[in-house]
């Protein structure tokens with residue numbers, strides 16, 4: 001059953017946030033189109049202005065000309081109506097996996113918001129139909145590969161244009177059906193796209209930006225979870241709490257880094273200097289955790305700014321300015337900011353995976369874990385020799401980390417000249433966004449493994465008679481205990497890892513909120 005937030009997300013003149021897009025993607029909020037007459041009139045003026053131009057002078061890029069490199073080719077008026085159909089048809093060559101339902105909703109929302117600027121020359125009816133797609137959860141099947149991210153996400157977005165025209169396939173109520181059939185069932189007339197409309201739907205960055213909203217949100221939760229895991233590991237490894245001292249961070253005051261250190265202090269309930277139990281200086285994966293996580297914490301604001309500016313922009317070409325009665329030709333389909341944001345996020349997330357993997361490596365190794373059993377096995381002495389506890393989980397985490405790190409190669413540096421050298425510099429932002437989501441998937445797996453191991457480490461410490469846990473960690477330990485019992489005799493942990501992953505993806509634990 002869907003439970004909606006009380007406030008709908010309003011598409012129109014007000015900016016949207018990443019959280020709005022995520023709420024729509026998860027069907028936690030309804031989509032509304034701003035319904036005041038002034039807004040609708042402004043949108044309509046763009047389409048009307050295009051029509052007058054067509055009557056008056058005839059020559060408008062993408063309306064009475066071919067596309068891209070073919071812009072020198074004139075299209076006679078009697079063929080103008082057929083051109084949009086050709087545009088989404090010849091771009092029907094996407095390959096790869098299909099975007100999943102949340103990603104598809106994020107794409108629809110992102111494109112709708114861009115068109116709400118009123119400078120794309122589309123009719124109000126088109127905006128209304130996009131809003132209805134979101135509201136009725138009619139989801140075009142969009143193959144995720146085939147965009148260079150600079151002529152806009154042309155090929156994947158052609159699947160949105162086609163579905164609005166009643167062509168190709170959609171996911172509706174859990175079934176893949178023909179778009180035409182679903183239109184008929186809902187009593188909708190498929191749109192006959194007007195001269196600029198297919199281009200306006202396709203000539204922008206909605207795929208990469210929609211994916212970026214989802215990626216940003218996952219990264220933000222990963223940051224909080226990695227902070228909590230670090231605190232658990234300080235307890236499990238009996239690390240030196242001084243590494244998180246407030247005074248220490250005041251003299252290197254990156255705000256995000258300070259916040260991570262403060263959260264670890266809060267988790268460890270440190271309010272006065274404490275003497276180290278073992279080493280004066282712990283290994284870097286503990287001692288420098290605020291510094292590693294701090295880079296992500298300090299970058300999130302900038303990444304949000306890039307993503308939200310793009311989300312709320314008219315990423316289209318040409319721009320139809322009905323107020324000034326001008327058609328402005330430019331390159332607003334270029335996704336360089338999202339490409340940079342997502343390439344950066346891959347790097348940041350890869351580093352978080354690596355940090356947690358190193359903490360896990362310390363935990364399982366009895367040479368470094370300050371008295372915990374080998375591989376964190378809870379087995380009694382009589383069966384200790386046949387038990388291997390978290391050994392394979394740690395090997396798995398090494399594999400997931402390696403893959404996340406391999407994925408840090410920036411996509412944006414692989415610009416290729418394409419489309420007869422018209423698109424001779426492109427962003428590859430959609431590849432970067434897809435990579436970022438894959439990196440997050442891997443980093444979340446590493447986090448799940450490290451969380452279960454950290455929790456086991458804490459349990460073992462309590463068995464050894466350690467002093468009571470500070471309140472935030474005690475609460476987390478108790479919450480985890482309900483789903484993840486201690487590993488005493490060896491057992492396959494895949495089911496629990498998957499459960500833990502689903503908890504992470506549902507943002508199950510309220511961390512520092």
Ligand SMILES: N[C@@H](Cc1ccc(O)cc1)C(=O)O
Pocket residue numbers: 067068069150151152154203317318333419
């Ligand atoms: N993005 C191009 C338009 C375009 C559309 C489809 C193409 O296949 C190629 C180019 C522009 O606005 O200039």
